[in-house]
Structure formats: C-alpha cells, structure tokens
Amino acid sequence: MHEDTERCVRAVRSKDARFDGWFFTAVLTTGIYCRPSCPVAPPKAENMSFHPSAAAAQQAGFRACKRCRPDASPGSPLWNHRADAVAKAMRLIADGVVDREGVPGLAAGLGYSVRQVERLLLAELGAGPLALARAQRAQTARLLVETTSLPMAEVALAAGFASVRAFNDTVREVFALSPTELRARHRPAPGGPGRGTPGVLSLRLPFRAPLCPDNLFGHLAATGVPGVEEWRDGAYRRTLRLPRGHAAVSLSPGPDHVACRLALTDLRDLSIAIARCRRMLDLDADPVAVDEQLREDPLLAPVVDRAPGRRVPGTVDPAEFAVRALLGQQVSTAAARTHAGRLVAAVGDPVDVDHADGGPVDGGPVDGGGLTHLFPTPEALAGIDPGTLAVPRSRRAAFHALVTALADGSLDLGVGADWAKARADLLALPGIGPWTVEVIAMRALGDPDAFIPTDLGIRYAARDLGLPDTPAALVRRAEAWRPWRAYAVQYLWATGDHAVNRLPA
Structure with missing residues (x-):
C-alpha cells in the first residue's frame, strides 16, 4: 500500500x-x-x-x-493472514527467531538461503531481517525503559542487544532520546520491578477498531484448561511456555486496547510473549476489510451488523491447541476441558510464578482454579500410555500419533509452518478428519480462510439464516466470503446460545 x-x-x-x-x-x-x-x-x-x-x-x-x-x-494484518515466505518470515521474526538463531536460523526455518530471505524482505518491506529484528528490539527496549526501574544494562540484555553501547546507540537513533531521557519522560510507578525481580509489566495492546470481545474472550474462557487458563476479575489469564522461561499473562478488553499484565521469569521473552498474545487475540486483523466483504452476502449482513469486529480466537501454542482439538472431537466443551485438565495434572510442568496481577499463584489443586501449570510439551505427552486416557480406543491411537509427530518434528504447526503441508500431514494421521484439520488451521495456524462446513453449529446457523445447510452447497455459497471464511465461521457460531459467544459474568 x-x-x-x-x-x-x-x-x-x-x-x-x-x-x-x-x-x-x-x-x-x-x-x-x-x-x-x-x-x-x-x-x-x-x-x-x-x-x-x-x-x-x-x-x-x-x-x-x-x-x-x-x-x-498494530502490526500489518498481512503477516498473520498470508501464507507466503515474507509473511512467514515476519511471524518468525516476531517470535524471536533472529535474536535466538540469527538470520541463518530464519532462513533454515523458511527453507530458503540467507540471500533469498534478505532479497524477499528488502523487496517488500524495504528492510532486511536484521533491521526488522533491530526495530523489534528497539520497541522492547522502550517498553522496559518506560515501564520498569531495571538498570539500563539489564534492559539492554532483556531487549536482546549484544552490548549496552548498541542499546544506547539504537535508542538514540530511533527515538532521538537517550535511554535515561526516555525514562525521565515516562517514570515507572513506585514499586515497579527492579534488579533481580521477575518482570511484572502493564502494557496496552492496540488493535484496529471495531473489536467485539464477546466471542474472542468468551471462547477462551469457556474452553479454558484448569491449571493453565482461567477467567478472573474480568480478565482471561493463562500460563505461557517461552524460550527462556515461563510467564503468566492477564488480558482484559477495553474500548481502544487490550490491557495486558505480564509476569515473566525472564524479561528477554517480553517481545515473544507480546507477539504470541497478539496472535491469540487476532489483534492485527483488519475488521473493516473483513466485515465489508462478509456484508456483501445479504443473509450474513444482519449478523455482522449486530456485533461487528469479531476476531478469530487463536492460541499461544499451536501444538497445545492441536492436542486440545483432538480431545474435543465429538464431546462437550466441559468434557474436553476435563480431558485436557487430566493431562495437565499428570504431566504438565508446575509453575511458581506470580500472577499477572502481582499476587501469588493459587496453590490449590488444578480443578480448584488458579494458574498452577504449563500445558505439557509434545515430548511429555508422547510418554503417556494412551491406554490411561478415558477416550475411545480410536482416539487414543490418534492422540499417540499426533503427539509423536509433534514431538519428533515430522508435523510442524509453528508460526513458520506451510499451511498446505500441515493440513496434508494432519490428514495423514489416523483418526484426524477434515473438521479437526480445519479447526487447527483456523486457530493454530491462523489461516483466515479455514472453513468447517460439516460443523453442526455452522449448519444449524446456516439453516436459521436461510443459507444452504448441506456442506457442499454451503461451500459453494461461501466462495464469496473468501479469503475470510474463518471470520464467517465466528459470525455463524455467534447465532447460537453457547458460552463461547459471551463474556463470562
């Protein structure tokens, strides 16, 4: 543009x-x-x-x-809604790949040479991967300078700079102020985190208006896994597994931003945690463009007009979501939460991190609420005896195949994944059909055009609106909704009376 x-x-x-x-x-x-x-x-x-x-x-x-x-x-909606190499590169850079593995690591993740990656990014973004990662470090540095009382040397390390000198030079160049001058303009509140204290940061996550929080936060809260997620005091909270440690985050919707409180065990994970939360809440979407196209269907337009700005709930961990989607096949939301909660209690990693509101973690049992665990890794889940799962035998086999593929890397659902290949790899696993594949594509991969015409909720909504309610006919009608069919799914689901469609009381 x-x-x-x-x-x-x-x-x-x-x-x-x-x-x-x-x-x-x-x-x-x-x-x-x-x-x-x-x-x-x-x-x-x-x-x-x-x-x-x-x-x-x-x-x-x-x-x-x-x-x-x-x-x-807000970030460009292009990077989360496109499947090409440049969009994958931007998602990987936001997830900290360049800082952790350098440009060669980014290139390897894309399957391209370093030279190809640099040429593609320069052509479309006017900057190479190092410059893009540097801009991200500068933003992280500003957040830490303005919202904490950490010594500048620790800010430089946490923001990913190789030296205090590089940190000072970058801040001066980007903001025309020294780090000390920047802090003087935005002094952190007394009692903020200091030397040796895990970071507890209050941030504002911007978005493009409008934003309808009902299905976004309602879905996350209604499907929350005990011990890993909860809704409390008007905020969705969960634990996050990050490259250098773990975190607890609290997210609550506001009129022009999402209030975010992060308790990090390692401040170097700040920018990655923010990027993952933004992806989970779909905050970089362009709701005006989405809604304008969906309104062109006269039968869908009234649903869009009632509550515009619906987002597609995502995830902070694609592998976690894939496991949960499998456990949720053909069972109620409550049953899916129970199955996932048992896995968390059995092999999830206990956490000892302050709540994002600064208070201590609830030390009660998993089913008693509170953030007590990280969701298990695929490696930990692969070590479980499938026979111990209280699910049908066919789903036990599917569970074992899925977590094994995730653990050995033969199935890639990460931010740099190839969407078409991921779909094919999922379909090749036993017990995983088109419904599960498209739900994972929609919420874990972030494909804005994922569509689930066989879903009963979608078919009932289509029938009630006068849309075709057979899968084949609905797919034909939905051609006009492309490339935003995943958003159409949210609007169709919203016609039903289910907890995922409303904010908890």
Whole structure:
C-alpha cells in the first residue's frame, strides 16, 4: 500500500487509524516518521514519503515520532493472514527467531538461503531481517525503559542487544532520546520491578477498531484448561511456555486496547510473549476489510451488523491447541476441558510464578482454579500410555500419533509452518478428519480462510439464516466470503446460545 501515494496522503490527512501498521509516514522536513493517525497536523504532501515498515523508515534515517509512537502501532494484518515466505518470515521474526538463531536460523526455518530471505524482505518491506529484528528490539527496549526501574544494562540484555553501547546507540537513533531521557519522560510507578525481580509489566495492546470481545474472550474462557487458563476479575489469564522461561499473562478488553499484565521469569521473552498474545487475540486483523466483504452476502449482513469486529480466537501454542482439538472431537466443551485438565495434572510442568496481577499463584489443586501449570510439551505427552486416557480406543491411537509427530518434528504447526503441508500431514494421521484439520488451521495456524462446513453449529446457523445447510452447497455459497471464511465461521457460531459467544459474568 505504501506505493499508492494518493491513498496514503488521504489516510494521513484524515488521521485514519485503520491504516496504522499498514504503512508509515516519513516527514522530510523534520526527519521523523509517524503512524497515519498521528494527532500532529499533517505536513504538505510533497514533504511526505511512505514506508512499508518501521524498520524501513528507521533505515532511511527517520526517527520515531514522540507523540504517536509509530513503533507501537498494530502490526500489518498481512503477516498473520498470508501464507507466503515474507509473511512467514515476519511471524518468525516476531517470535524471536533472529535474536535466538540469527538470520541463518530464519532462513533454515523458511527453507530458503540467507540471500533469498534478505532479497524477499528488502523487496517488500524495504528492510532486511536484521533491521526488522533491530526495530523489534528497539520497541522492547522502550517498553522496559518506560515501564520498569531495571538498570539500563539489564534492559539492554532483556531487549536482546549484544552490548549496552548498541542499546544506547539504537535508542538514540530511533527515538532521538537517550535511554535515561526516555525514562525521565515516562517514570515507572513506585514499586515497579527492579534488579533481580521477575518482570511484572502493564502494557496496552492496540488493535484496529471495531473489536467485539464477546466471542474472542468468551471462547477462551469457556474452553479454558484448569491449571493453565482461567477467567478472573474480568480478565482471561493463562500460563505461557517461552524460550527462556515461563510467564503468566492477564488480558482484559477495553474500548481502544487490550490491557495486558505480564509476569515473566525472564524479561528477554517480553517481545515473544507480546507477539504470541497478539496472535491469540487476532489483534492485527483488519475488521473493516473483513466485515465489508462478509456484508456483501445479504443473509450474513444482519449478523455482522449486530456485533461487528469479531476476531478469530487463536492460541499461544499451536501444538497445545492441536492436542486440545483432538480431545474435543465429538464431546462437550466441559468434557474436553476435563480431558485436557487430566493431562495437565499428570504431566504438565508446575509453575511458581506470580500472577499477572502481582499476587501469588493459587496453590490449590488444578480443578480448584488458579494458574498452577504449563500445558505439557509434545515430548511429555508422547510418554503417556494412551491406554490411561478415558477416550475411545480410536482416539487414543490418534492422540499417540499426533503427539509423536509433534514431538519428533515430522508435523510442524509453528508460526513458520506451510499451511498446505500441515493440513496434508494432519490428514495423514489416523483418526484426524477434515473438521479437526480445519479447526487447527483456523486457530493454530491462523489461516483466515479455514472453513468447517460439516460443523453442526455452522449448519444449524446456516439453516436459521436461510443459507444452504448441506456442506457442499454451503461451500459453494461461501466462495464469496473468501479469503475470510474463518471470520464467517465466528459470525455463524455467534447465532447460537453457547458460552463461547459471551463474556463470562
């Protein structure tokens, strides 16, 4: 979009927040770059240039605006909704692959050479993988500088910088302030985390309006696994397994952001935790584009108009979700929670981490509530005797095949996975059919066009709305909804009276 100058100028002049994250505006006369919705009076058109990423603007020598904070804008919806190499690369960079494994690790994850990856990213984003990872580190550094009282040397390490000097130079270059000056402008509240204290951070996760929280948080709360997830005091909370440790997160919806409180055992996992929470809540979606297309179907339009901005609930751990989807085949939501809770109690890793509200973890039993465990790894699940599972024999075989494939790496559902290959690999496993594959594609892989025409809830909703209710006919009708059929699923499910469609009391 950044190449469409006329459209970009119109968006900047109207301060249209819908385009935040789609492109960045650089002001030639001031040397700063902004998000389209920046509250400052827009410059003349001839003094604007447009860039596809914050990293590209930084690489061109522009500094981030101190008013609109363009580095903190919602991400481009393209990266989560596309299946090509550039989108996979952006998801992997957000998940910290470059910081952990370098550009060679990113290239290996994509199956390309380093040179190919650099060329693809430069062509579309105006910046290579190192510059994109550097921009992410700069944003993480700003969060830590402004919201904690950690010494700057620890901030530099936690943000992923190789040295304090590189940290200082980057902060000055990107924000036109030294780290000390940046902290002075946004002093953390007294009692914030300090040296040697696990990070407890309060953050705002932006999104493009509108956002309907009902099905998003309702689904996460209604299907929450005891010990791993809970709904408490108006917030969805869960534990997260991260590369360097674990965390507890609290997420509650607001009118213009999702309030996020993170308790991390290692602050170096901050940017990865944020990226995973954003993917779980589908916060980088473009609801206006989705809803406009779905409204073109006259029978679907009234459902969209009643509660626009529905998101597709995702996951922080694709392997975890795949296991849970399998356990949830042909059983109630309560039964699926019970099966998953037993696995957590049997082989889940107990955690000793403060709640994201700063309080101690509930030490009670798993079925008594509280965040007490991490969901088991595929390796731990592969060691379980399937005969101990209280499910039909065929599902025991499917469970064993799934967790074994996840554990040995023959099945890849990660953020850089090939969606078509993942579908084929899932279908090749015993006991896994099209319904399970599409649910995993929708919520674990993040495919916005995943569709489940055989789902009974979808067929009942289609019948009640006057849409075709046989799978083949519904698939034909849904061609007009592409590439947003996963969102159509959310709207169709919303017509039913189920706990997943409403926020808990």
